Every structure is written in C-alpha cells, then in structure tokens.
Amino acid sequence: MTPLMKTLDSMVPSGPLPQKWERHRLTLKPVAPADRRTYRVIVVGTGLAGASAAATLAESGFSVECFCYQDSARRAHSIAAQGGINAAKNYPKDGDSVERLFADTIKGGDFRSREANVYRLAEVSNAIIDQCVAQGVPFAREYDGYLANRSFGGAKVSRTFYCRGQTGQQLLLGAYQSLMRQVHAGQAAVHARAEMLDLIVVDGRAQGIIVRDLVSGAVTPHAADAVILATGGYSTLFYLSTNAKGCNVTATYRAYKRGAYFANPCLTQIHPTCIPPHGGGQSKLTLMSESLRNDGRVWVPTQPRDMRPPRDIPQAERDYFLERKYPSYGNLAPRDISSRSAKEVCDAGHGVGPGGLGVYLDLSDAIARLGKPVIRERYGNLFQMYEQITGENAYDSPMRIYPAPHYTMGGLWVDYNLMSTIPGLFVIGEANFSxxxxxxxxxxxxxxxLADGYFIVPFTVADYLAGVSPGHGRADARHSALAGVRRSCVADAPEFAEAAGGVEARVKRLLGVRGKKSADAFHRELGRLMWDACGMSRSAEGLTRALARIPALREEFWDDVNVPGEERDFNQALEHAGRVADFLEFAELVCRDALHREESCGGHFRVEHQTPDGEAKRDDERFCYVAAWEHQGEGKPPLLHKEPLVFEHIPLAQRSYK
Amino acid sequence: MKLTLRLWRQRSARDTGRFEQYQVADISPDMSFLEMLDSLNEQLCAERKEPVAFDHDCREGICGMCSLVINGLAHGSDRGVAACQLHMRRFKDGDMITIEPWRAKAFPIIKDLVVDRSAFDRIIQAGGYVSVDTGDAPEANTVPVPKPAAETAMDAAACIGCGACVAACPNASAMLFVAAKVSHLAKLPQGQEERRRRVRSMVEAMDREGFGNCTNHFECMAACPKSIHVTFIARLNREYLKASTRRSSEDIH
Structure with a gap:
C-alpha cells in the first residue's frame, strides 16, 4: 500500500543562511516582563537541553515546572557524556569557523539534516562556551590559563572543549545549578521521581501532561501553556546500549500517539568505542570516550582467530584498518564508518577477545611518546573505568572495544522553532530529530x-506564548504553587480526566496480566531482535521478518508478562514494564522506517545499497527528505509525510574520509 | 558462584524494616554488582515475590544514583568507584554479602535500599552556583584561569552527589559534599562575587537538613567514588571562617 503523502513546512525563514537566525529572532515576539509569570511552561527531562531551557525560561520570568524520573535533576543521562563539546572558537588557530563547523556537521550527518538548523547550531556554539565558563564549568586549560581543545572524529580541526573525561557531567551541573538557583528564587519547581505518561492536547494545543509519581504511584494531570519535551533518546530499544537503564521512548512515543510526527526513527548511532559485552546477565554497555581515538590506534591481527596476547603480535601482523582504509582521517573517521569497519573485520574472523567481538584500541605509541602521566591526565578516569569493568590494565595492554547503540538521531519532528506538529509542544535535545x-x-x-536549551527554545517558546492567553500560570500565582511543594493543577477540560483515566487503566492492565515472564526478559528479547534486524546493518529481508515478529512478541507480552507489586507504591518493575510496552510498539515504527528508506546513509546501512568498496550509498534522488510518521490509530499503519531537504550551501556529495 | 545475600527490606518510610536472606546462584565474576541484584530480582519475580527496590541508572559510575552499603562499606570495598562499577570478581563462591541502604536522618528511606536525597538539592539551591543569567557571559577567554586552579576546581567538581560521604560518616556529615561545591567555585575567578554568601548559606542549609559535622574520621574520602580529598573540608572550614568574620559589601544587601 502506498501511503498518502503530505509535505511538511519546516518554517525556515528566508534570507541568506548566515543571517537567518538573527533576522528571525527579531521577528519573534517577546512577552511583556510583567506578564511572564502568568504563563506556565512544563519541561520534561532535566538533561542538558531540559535543565538549560528550564533555567533560562525561569530567569526571564516564566513559571517553570520540571519533571524527571531520576531522584534529582542532576542525574539525567547527559551526565555520562565523556569526551567534550564542540564550538567554532578557533582558539588553536587551525582555521576553524562557524562555516567549517556547519560544513563538518552537514557532511558528518551524511546530508540528512536541515541546513538552516545546523548553521544556527554552529552559530550559537561559541556562546555556549562563554555561558558555561561564566557558570564556573572547570574546562581543561593550557598552562597559560586559556582554554584547551582536543580533536574528535569527523573533523580536521581541534574544536572540542572538555573537562577531563567528565564533560557532560560538568556541563550538566552548570545547567542544574542554574536551575537550582531559579528554584531558590521561586521561579521554577522540580518534580523528581516523576514520569510523564501522557500528553494532553486541548483545542489542538499541548496544554499539559499526565505524570505518575514514582514514589506514591499517584497519577496526576499537570496543566501548562506550553510543554517542552527534553526526554533524550531511545537507544535502550536495543536493550544493551550505552544509555542509562532508565532511558526510554515513552514521553516522545506518547506525544506521537497524540499527534506529534516522529521523524527518521531508524536513524540510530552505533558508537565504535565501547567495552565489549561479557555475556550472561549483562545489563548495559559502557562507552569509552571517542577522545581516546585522538591518541589511540585501532587494530586487529591480520591472521584470523589469532589468540596470541596483543603484545606478542608483531607490527607486521597487525591491521590498522582505519588508517589503512581512511588514510586522511585515520583513527578519527566518523562514528558510523568506524563502527561498520570494526564489524566488518570481526565478521571476517579477525575480532579479539571473548566471542571474537572486539578490536584493539591501542594507546601504547602515545604512552611511549608522551609518558604515562600525560595519558593519565587526559584519560585517567577512562582507564580506571576500563580496568574496573574488565579487570585488565589498559596501560599495559591495549583496550578491547566493540560498537554499541549510543545515540538516536531520529526523534519527534520539529520545525525551525523546535515546535512539533502539535502547537505548544516543543522538543529539544536528543528527543528531536533536527x-x-x-x-x-x-x-x-x-x-x-545546550544550543536548544539556552539559546533557541527560550525565544521561540516566548513567541508562541505571546500568541496565546495564559490559562494556567495565573491560577498558579494565586496559589503560590512554586514554593517547591508538590502539587498538581487540575484543569477543567475533560481531556485531563480522560488522559489520567487512560494512564491508570494501563497501569492496572500491566499489573493484571500476572503471567510468567518478567518485563526485562521481553525487553532483552526485543533488544536482540532489533540489534539483529535494525542494528549496524539492515536488509529488507531481516526487517520484514522483524516486522512480522514484533506484533507477536507484543501479544505475548500482554498475555504473559509478570509485573509484581502494587499500583500505589514505589514499583520499579511497573515503571520498566510500561516503558517496555511502549518499546514493543515503537520498534515497529523503527523497522518500518528502516524498510522504507531504501538507501544507506550514515548510521542506516542497508546491505542492498552499498558502493563496491562497502561504503554507504545514498539515493538522493529518492530519499533526500526527512521521513515524518503520523500515528493513525491503533492497528493502523502510520502515515508518511516528507520534508524535502535542500542543500544550497554544501553541495550534495558522496562523503569521503579516505 | 553461589552467594548468600543479607538484604535490608523495608516496605516504606513508616515500616521498621529488617534483614532478609536470599540465595543466588550462577553468578559470573564478570557481572557487575547490580547485575547480580538484577538476577536476584528476576528470581524473586519468578517466585512471585516482590523484587528488591534499589536506585541505579547510568551504571557507569557517574550519575550518582546507586547507593548501597555493601558489607558495611558505602559503595563496597573498592576504592574510588561507585557500587555500579563494583564487579563480582571481588567476591568468592559461598560468600555472604550484607546489603543496606544509606543510613542518615537527612536521607529518609523510601523503600528497601532506596533513600530520599533531596536534601542535597536543597543545599545546592541555597547557593551552589554562580549567578549568571543566560546570555550575560563575556567571551570565554577574557579571564584566564591558572591551570593549577582549574585542576583543583575540577578535582572538587568531580563530586557526583551520591551521598556516600554521608553514609560512611559516623556523624552523617555532608561536609565533603558541601566542601566540594564550595571549593570548586571558590577556586575559580567566576565564583568570587558570591564567595562569602555562598559558603554561609550552604553551610546553614546543611545544618537545617539535619546533617552532622566533621570530626575528622575521613571515612567520607575512603568511601567517595570520585576520591574527593578531605583537604577540601579544611578549605570549607577556612572559607566559612573567613566569610563569618569579614564584613563585605555583599552583606549590606
């Protein structure tokens, strides 16, 4: 069946690319300072995007309520980002510029992103560094006291700012502290251990969310004039991933079911440098920062199934496959290419370690050249983490690494203002696709x-609010809701009670199955299925098989899942079961998207579409668009909408890192 | 490996709680400690019993969510790692392992091994930040920071806010946590404006939450998964003393 197609308007402003954002900002309407407090904005998720947006909106005077499933806003998974943050500061004077960062990002994304958004991202990147430094983020510095930089994959300049191996943590703490300052000022409130389980749409606008308090189990509606989702990505769809255990698709998937389009769900990133799986009972995979590829060389033995310890393998019998295949970028080839190359050599029997699922990441040359203390200063915490997990000392013998699901480029579709197809619903950070x-x-x-949260969405949300009359914040001001106490604002619209009732019924249904298999067992099975069919390489045949299997697995889940415990209680098994139930539906959307995209691009590698030397082969004639899927109701196939991508500044070209 | 677990079970904050004993088998030495608990929970689930509640998220030692006292030690016996990074190769077949939650008045138990650490958020709210609004920042390289100061600030900033310092301290003191944030910001030029007010409000907040004070046991440093040094507590005391004795323009407001 050919679905009906509609073209999406991305609302990209006219004018020359370098001036679009500046000009657009001037057209965005502000809200008068005295009126701001009467508007209430809900922010779901307190990672870099959510915390920075919440803090900034609260600073400018809006009433902000945040929700996160963790016990504190500081624990969102942005905290785990190790390597660094890019900006076009050009401090090392190696020729970097906004233009170059823009071009690298477009090319790195294999020409499937929106030029205007990417340009704006590069443009505001420098302001992020200024902001973070002013907050006291302890970036690495040179001996002269100025900021230090390092290199990352897909770039020939050093533009990455870092805080040892804990950059995400330090940036998040900066945003979290700014948010805590606003909580103290009474401008923002944070509801921790609270999970969004539905979105409320009234009169075609997002006007609130349904939240389950994870401690008491109480389900309550929360009303707002605008809702921002900053709920991260869905890599845990694969069960084993580098994401935190709690990461999930529920918030964005619920919004999808309420009418927000989901864009490019099949575009997922498999990170090349993770610690290989150890086997049974494994609950997650751990990333080793890509920054290690600055000083590390990736290799495998030239002889298949060579069991000798790495030190006993002479240079002549080592294949530095990234350096061999991509001499120009070498070990700093982009992630999709590096991952696929590692898989290729492992599939050909050259893999090392248990099960042959691993390649060496060797820092011995760098240790010899720079000495252990320098390497320890740069990567000490990574070496320690590696030793803790594997029991091996990476100063003495090379690390073993293998690719693992890490990031999802797909997400809810947003326009240039970062607003979804539901007016009043904004989506930022990894949760959007942009x-x-x-x-x-x-x-x-x-x-x-941070670009979305600090420098973009605060302006575009204000513009949206300027066009609607405040409905919920005013009630708040009267009741002084933002004193930090948990309370809910129950709106009068029937949609609120209906959505809350739906959430409660689903919770009861999960607890009522009383089957034999845990939700975790279903999640593992789904994860394996997705990894095989929709992981590093995908084929029409495998995807078709997965599309047949997923509904059956979903049926088994609702027949046989065993969710212990009670509804009105702290119940982690219940939380997880709800997320798995959503993954069991969402997986179908991912496979459907992967099947429809009959080309290879970036992380989406369709075996039927490759160049003679095994590189991804795009089909710009047919697929140079964003695929945005619209939910059509239970049991009905989703409707595909296309946003054509136009490349005016960086001409479409086959990527080459050779 | 086969292991015996002595686990703290407590239905809710109001329940008194007690130890219960469980057996787990087929534990591989490569498993993480939390994966061992996952396997116990799978087993309990199959027996239609209620799984053990425990906090965890990133499982790579950085989010600060996990909070287990293992054989009497916060985060277990390995130095400088969180419980999620502890692996079963540290245990022997037949071992008995005692697992408890953080115990402190300021961290009330929610259920089983899960505690409420919102007191830490309130301490940060009291002043653990630099008051700069988004967009107000000068060019980042305007103010150079001497490398040693930046390094010391980073040493302190590495705190993951897990609360092991409190759990390990006989006084349930949060001084290492407070010291880490106060020192991080006091070491940097950006943190100077609010330096005195910050330390006073954070210490007041800490006292208000019911945490104890430091009497130099240094258990906090031994338990800290980021090995934050107790010299930061000395720095906190100095900062507090200076802020309490000197009048500054800040105080006039």
Whole structure:
C-alpha cells in the first residue's frame, strides 16, 4: 500500500543562511516582563537541553515546572557524556569557523539534516562556551590559563572543549545549578521521581501532561501553556546500549500517539568505542570516550582467530584498518564508518577477545611518546573505568572495544522553532530529530542540547506564548504553587480526566496480566531482535521478518508478562514494564522506517545499497527528505509525510574520509 | 558462584524494616554488582515475590544514583568507584554479602535500599552556583584561569552527589559534599562575587537538613567514588571562617 503523502513546512525563514537566525529572532515576539509569570511552561527531562531551557525560561520570568524520573535533576543521562563539546572558537588557530563547523556537521550527518538548523547550531556554539565558563564549568586549560581543545572524529580541526573525561557531567551541573538557583528564587519547581505518561492536547494545543509519581504511584494531570519535551533518546530499544537503564521512548512515543510526527526513527548511532559485552546477565554497555581515538590506534591481527596476547603480535601482523582504509582521517573517521569497519573485520574472523567481538584500541605509541602521566591526565578516569569493568590494565595492554547503540538521531519532528506538529509542544535535545542527520559527530550532542536549551527554545517558546492567553500560570500565582511543594493543577477540560483515566487503566492492565515472564526478559528479547534486524546493518529481508515478529512478541507480552507489586507504591518493575510496552510498539515504527528508506546513509546501512568498496550509498534522488510518521490509530499503519531537504550551501556529495 | 545475600527490606518510610536472606546462584565474576541484584530480582519475580527496590541508572559510575552499603562499606570495598562499577570478581563462591541502604536522618528511606536525597538539592539551591543569567557571559577567554586552579576546581567538581560521604560518616556529615561545591567555585575567578554568601548559606542549609559535622574520621574520602580529598573540608572550614568574620559589601544587601 502506498501511503498518502503530505509535505511538511519546516518554517525556515528566508534570507541568506548566515543571517537567518538573527533576522528571525527579531521577528519573534517577546512577552511583556510583567506578564511572564502568568504563563506556565512544563519541561520534561532535566538533561542538558531540559535543565538549560528550564533555567533560562525561569530567569526571564516564566513559571517553570520540571519533571524527571531520576531522584534529582542532576542525574539525567547527559551526565555520562565523556569526551567534550564542540564550538567554532578557533582558539588553536587551525582555521576553524562557524562555516567549517556547519560544513563538518552537514557532511558528518551524511546530508540528512536541515541546513538552516545546523548553521544556527554552529552559530550559537561559541556562546555556549562563554555561558558555561561564566557558570564556573572547570574546562581543561593550557598552562597559560586559556582554554584547551582536543580533536574528535569527523573533523580536521581541534574544536572540542572538555573537562577531563567528565564533560557532560560538568556541563550538566552548570545547567542544574542554574536551575537550582531559579528554584531558590521561586521561579521554577522540580518534580523528581516523576514520569510523564501522557500528553494532553486541548483545542489542538499541548496544554499539559499526565505524570505518575514514582514514589506514591499517584497519577496526576499537570496543566501548562506550553510543554517542552527534553526526554533524550531511545537507544535502550536495543536493550544493551550505552544509555542509562532508565532511558526510554515513552514521553516522545506518547506525544506521537497524540499527534506529534516522529521523524527518521531508524536513524540510530552505533558508537565504535565501547567495552565489549561479557555475556550472561549483562545489563548495559559502557562507552569509552571517542577522545581516546585522538591518541589511540585501532587494530586487529591480520591472521584470523589469532589468540596470541596483543603484545606478542608483531607490527607486521597487525591491521590498522582505519588508517589503512581512511588514510586522511585515520583513527578519527566518523562514528558510523568506524563502527561498520570494526564489524566488518570481526565478521571476517579477525575480532579479539571473548566471542571474537572486539578490536584493539591501542594507546601504547602515545604512552611511549608522551609518558604515562600525560595519558593519565587526559584519560585517567577512562582507564580506571576500563580496568574496573574488565579487570585488565589498559596501560599495559591495549583496550578491547566493540560498537554499541549510543545515540538516536531520529526523534519527534520539529520545525525551525523546535515546535512539533502539535502547537505548544516543543522538543529539544536528543528527543528531536533536527541537527545530526543520519550520523552525529562526536562532541556535538552536548552542543545541540545546550544550543536548544539556552539559546533557541527560550525565544521561540516566548513567541508562541505571546500568541496565546495564559490559562494556567495565573491560577498558579494565586496559589503560590512554586514554593517547591508538590502539587498538581487540575484543569477543567475533560481531556485531563480522560488522559489520567487512560494512564491508570494501563497501569492496572500491566499489573493484571500476572503471567510468567518478567518485563526485562521481553525487553532483552526485543533488544536482540532489533540489534539483529535494525542494528549496524539492515536488509529488507531481516526487517520484514522483524516486522512480522514484533506484533507477536507484543501479544505475548500482554498475555504473559509478570509485573509484581502494587499500583500505589514505589514499583520499579511497573515503571520498566510500561516503558517496555511502549518499546514493543515503537520498534515497529523503527523497522518500518528502516524498510522504507531504501538507501544507506550514515548510521542506516542497508546491505542492498552499498558502493563496491562497502561504503554507504545514498539515493538522493529518492530519499533526500526527512521521513515524518503520523500515528493513525491503533492497528493502523502510520502515515508518511516528507520534508524535502535542500542543500544550497554544501553541495550534495558522496562523503569521503579516505 | 553461589552467594548468600543479607538484604535490608523495608516496605516504606513508616515500616521498621529488617534483614532478609536470599540465595543466588550462577553468578559470573564478570557481572557487575547490580547485575547480580538484577538476577536476584528476576528470581524473586519468578517466585512471585516482590523484587528488591534499589536506585541505579547510568551504571557507569557517574550519575550518582546507586547507593548501597555493601558489607558495611558505602559503595563496597573498592576504592574510588561507585557500587555500579563494583564487579563480582571481588567476591568468592559461598560468600555472604550484607546489603543496606544509606543510613542518615537527612536521607529518609523510601523503600528497601532506596533513600530520599533531596536534601542535597536543597543545599545546592541555597547557593551552589554562580549567578549568571543566560546570555550575560563575556567571551570565554577574557579571564584566564591558572591551570593549577582549574585542576583543583575540577578535582572538587568531580563530586557526583551520591551521598556516600554521608553514609560512611559516623556523624552523617555532608561536609565533603558541601566542601566540594564550595571549593570548586571558590577556586575559580567566576565564583568570587558570591564567595562569602555562598559558603554561609550552604553551610546553614546543611545544618537545617539535619546533617552532622566533621570530626575528622575521613571515612567520607575512603568511601567517595570520585576520591574527593578531605583537604577540601579544611578549605570549607577556612572559607566559612573567613566569610563569618569579614564584613563585605555583599552583606549590606
């Protein structure tokens, strides 16, 4: 069946690319300072995007309520980002510029992102560094006291700012502290251990959310004049990933079911440098920062199944496959290419370690050249983490690494204002689809999260609010809701009670199955299925098989899942079961998108579409668009909408890192 | 490996709680400690019993969510790692392992091994920040920061806010946590404006939450997954003393 197609308007302003954002900002309407407090904005998720947006909106005077499932806003998974954040400061004087960062990101994304958004991202990148430094983020510095930079994949300049191996943590703490300052000032409130389980749309506008308090189990509606989702990505769809255990698709998937289009769900990133799986009972995979590829060389033995310890393998019998295949970028080839190359050599029997699922990441040359203390200063915490997990000392023998699901470029569709197809619903950070196309470059996720949160969405949300009359904040001001106490604002519209009732019924249904298999067992099975069919390489055959299997697995879940415990209680099994139930539906959307995209681009590698030397082969004639899927109701196939991508500044070209 | 677990079970904050004993088998030495608990929970789930509630998220030692006292030690016996990074190769077949939650008045138990650490958020709210609005920042390289100061600030800023320092301290003191944030910001030029007010409000907030004070046991440093040094507590005391004795223009407002 050919679905009906509608073209989407991205609302990209006219005018020359370098002036679009500046000009557009001048057209955005502000809200008068005295009126701001009467508007209430809900922010779901307190990672880099959510915390920075919440803090900035609260600073400018809006009433902000944040929600996060963790026990504190400081624990969002942005905290785990290790390597760094990109900006076009050009401090090392190696020829960097906004133009170059823009071009690298477009090319790195394999020409599947929106030029105007990416340009704006590059443009505001420098302001992020200024902001973070002013907050006291302890970036690495040179001996002269000025900021230090390092290199990351997909770039030939050093533009990555870092705080040892804990950049995400330090940037998040900066945003979290700004948010805490606003909580103290009474401008913002944070509801921790609270999970959004539905979106409320009244009169065609997003006007609130349904939240389950994870401690008491109480389900309550929360009303607002605008809702911002900053709920991150869905890599845990694959079960084993580098994401935190709690990461999930529920918030964005619920919004999708309420009418927000989901864009490019099949574009997921497999990160090349993770610690290989150890086997049974494994609950997650751990990333080793890409920054290690600055000083590390990736290799495998030239002889298949060579069991000798790495030190006993002479240079002549080592294949530095990234340096061999991509002499120009070498070990700093982009992530999709590096991952696929590692998989290729492992599939050909050259893999090392248990099960042959691993390649060496060797820092011995750098240790010899720079000495252990320098390497320890740069990567000490990574070496320690590696040893803790594997029991091996990476100063003495090379690390073993293998690719793992890490980031999702797909997400809810947003226009230039970062607003979804539901007016009043904004989506920022990893949760939206916008800036990374088919492959994200290293150190660009932190940049995008903070660009959206600090410098873009506060303006566009204000513009939206300027056009609606405040409905919920005023009630708040009367009741002084933002004193930090948990309370809910129950709106009168029937949509609120209906959505809350729906959430409660679903919770009861999950608890009522009383089957034999845990939700975790279903999640593992789904994860394996998705990894095989929709992981590093995809085929029409595998995807078709997965599309047949997923509904069956979903049926088994609702027949046989065992969710212990009670509804009105702290119940982690119940939380997880709800997320798995959503993944069991969402997986179908991902496979459907992957099947429809009959080309290879970035992280989406269709085996039927490759160049003679095994590189991704795009089909710009047919697929140079964003695929945005619209939910059509239970049991009905979603409707595909296309946003054509136009490349006016960076001509469409086959990527080459050779 | 086969192991015996002595686990703290407590239905809610109001329940008194007690130890219960469980057996787990087929534990591989490569498993993480939390994966061992996952396997216990799978087993309990299959037996139609209620799984053990425990906090965890990133499982790579950085989010600060996990909070287990293992055989009497916060985060277990390995130095400088969180419980999620502890692996089962540290244990032997047949071992008995005692697992408890953080215990402190300021961290009330929610359920089983899960505690409420919102007191830490309130301490940060009291002043653990630099008051700069978005967009007000000068060019980043305008103010150079000497490398040693930046490094010391980073040493302190590495705190993950897990609360192990409190759990390990006989006084349930949060001084290492407070010291880390106060020192991080006091070491940087950006943190100077609010330096005195910050330390006073954060210490007041800490006292208000019911945390104890430091009497130099240094258990906090031993338990800290980021090995934050107790010299930061000395720095906190100095900062507090200076802020309490000197009048500054800040005080006039």
């Amino acid at each position: 800036d990374h196309g088919a492959n994200r470059l290293g150190a660009s996720a932190l940049m995008q999260g």
